Amino acid sequence: MEKERSITHPDFSKCPICSAISKENMEELYRSMKYKISGYTRGEVIARQGDICKHLYILIKGAVKTEMVTDTGGLLTIENIEAVRPLASAFLFAEDNRFPVDVTATEESVVLTIPKEEVIKLFQKDAGFLERYIMYNSNKTQFLSNKLQVVTIKTIKAKLAHYLLEQLNICHTVSPSVNTFQMDKNQTELAKFFGVTRPALARTLSELAQDGLIATERNKITVLKKQALQNLLG
């Protein structure tokens, strides 16, 4: 009984775009809107690369992965998404509204689908939902722009300098005089984030330390010459 109820009326409070929908509109949605709720088992395919995207997909339970099939049949995992999140918010309204990826459930999952026309109706009824929807896509654009910039940085040294200065800024917002901070990733993770190998990253770190720009102690870092780090960027 409890499970039944949680599926018909899922918890949207954690969803970045649905949490804004007013109570009345939510009731209205369940009463009069065309929508569908589907369950998927682990490994089941939710959407295929190339499929036309005519619905807004909202993952309300479980987790999925998105993969791209290369021409040779090789698989490339793009993203892992956990509930509660929209699955195709940027494709529904794009000119080329086809899925660029396969979407596969990695756990027992539940997906709510709403037809495009109904989403547009909901936009007109609920300004909060509309604003959140636009905000979500805008945030994504910003995130991608930023990521693209970071990826574009050529050398490991410059990537590291960029990252360290960013971390330093964050820790300065707490206390501007402290130049020592804990890294939020370990070396292995950071190397993967940069798209480089772990030994190469460790080497670059020790080079920076040798040159006296920073001091390292496990994954605690002290910035000694901020100016010199900044010079590495340009």
Add this chain to the structure above:
Amino acid sequence: MEKERSITHPDFSKCPICSAISKENMEELYRSMKYKISGYTRGEVIARQGDICKHLYILIKGAVKTEMVTDTGGLLTIENIEAVRPLASAFLFAEDNRFPVDVTATEESVVLTIPKEEVIKLFQKDAGFLERYIMYNSNKTQFLSNKLQVVTIKTIKAKLAHYLLEQLNICHTVSPSVNTFQMDKNQTELAKFFGVTRPALARTLSELAQDGLIATERNKITVLKKQALQNLLG
């Protein structure tokens, strides 16, 4: 007189998001909405990095560049934008709604600004405008995702393979049996597009030719072993 008129009633038909606004709503806009039209001379700054973005900016005449100021004072050009295009469509509604770049006029330019509240009102009045706005951002997200994927490709050989297969696909939509096509960029441009040096690109091209995967003749290319090219991707 003609110029005066063209400034008060600019031509929005080329604007990807404004072209959808209905005639009535456009009249309404000019009658009752708060909006501002500003002219800028070459070199003048339209918006500064860090400025809060409270308006929708639409470049209705001229051209601008967007640049990022690094901490050291170095400049990094991000994008060149020509009229008619929105300038900050993704920042207006993002959580962090500050300009990440300086926007500077590169020609005599004219910019229309509409306050955020008025844009929301217009969304509610004009579903076509709303849809175009969302579509524009969605397209941008797709473009960036794609770009990110391409940039993430590591070796020049794989980049080239990806590019050549893409070009081959385009030319196959015209005539599926032809495997020869003209490159849409010269080597120097392509090298810049990949973010590599020209000699490195030329070397890779001649390696592919030596291995018999392609045949080159000036900037005309014949794909000989499509399968082998595809193997270079994964």
Add this chain to the structure above:
DNA sequence: AAAACAGTGTAACATTTGTTACACTTGTGA
């Protein structure tokens, strides 16, 4: 305490790419 394990520091060597330089072709304008 011993063993297993994850994270780290480091080194030798291979591969890829950048740097620089120069020769060759082609088209263009003086």
Add this chain to the structure above:
DNA sequence: TCACAAGTGTAACAAATGTTACACTGTTTT
């Protein structure tokens, strides 16, 4: 026709990064 510029092909060398391997530390498991 000649000089010049732009695009291209190529080579030698330098720099950056990947690959692989191993030792060391601290933590967790047994």
